[in-house]
């Protein structure tokens with residue numbers, strides 16, 4: 001038995017099992033039903049980020065259950081980074097999220113400030129530059145015990161120019177691939193589909209090699225996606241099926257899928273999501289001027305409560 005088949009064998013009732021077309025088609029229909037309406041809904045307004053009301057929490061959870069992501073907006077005037085950090089920490093607790101704190105750039109309260117930085121430990125890392133970032137899910141280089149299942153991107157100060165995010169629900173990527181050819185799913189569920197080699201961090205620590213599938217199924221039945229569109233420091237399983245699947249996924253991500261969300265977050269706005277695919281355009285190209293863009297990123301080991 002193909003190892004990927006073995007994995008889905010354990011989830012034979014799962015819609016993500018290639019052996020269960022009936023469950024898949026029923027799930028697919030329900031998933032796509034009204035999807036765009038949920039995706040295009042106005043951001044959920046949160047009156048107090050540190051303590052969303054029951055009704056606000058329900059809206060956030062409902063949206064994440066449907067589309068795996070939700071936009072929210074909170075007080076745009078709240079631009080004191082220390083205060084926003086504390087509020088995000090409390091917000092995460094209210095949504096039942098466990099912060100993954102061990103990221104090398106995790107600052108105070110396990111929250112990473114994404115901004116242009118010349119700090120030694122961030123030098124050379126694209127998130128801390130003005131450059132665009134290609135499609136990925138967060139923590140794709142983590143080991144299986146360190147999977148990132150949810151995250152928040154919160155805008156404290158937008159760029160003057162650019163810094164646009166695109167977001168795509170991994171379940172939609174799964175549907176697009178399976179609709180094209182179920183063999184793509186089989187290839188991307190292979191336990192050795194994608195390898196990120198070990199890496200020496202600027203602080204001297206060694207991040208071990210990460211070998212694993214692109215799509216996997218969690219014990220609770222949810223789909224997890226581990227992906228990066230980077231082409232350096234990555235190796236794909238060397239089979240024609242893998243090559244074809246990766247090419248198809250690249251085409252999907254570079255296309256204009258109507259279920260892809262494009263957003264340029266304003267101050268106080270954020271995205272709460274079950275680690276969906278995302279990218280970023282470059283921003284503030286005039287290097288002679290300082291860029292004020294500041295986003296906070298918080299990563300979690302578990303999914304958004306109620307989704």
Ligand SMILES: [Fe+2]
Nearest residue numbers: 136137138278
């Ligand atoms: Fe990211």
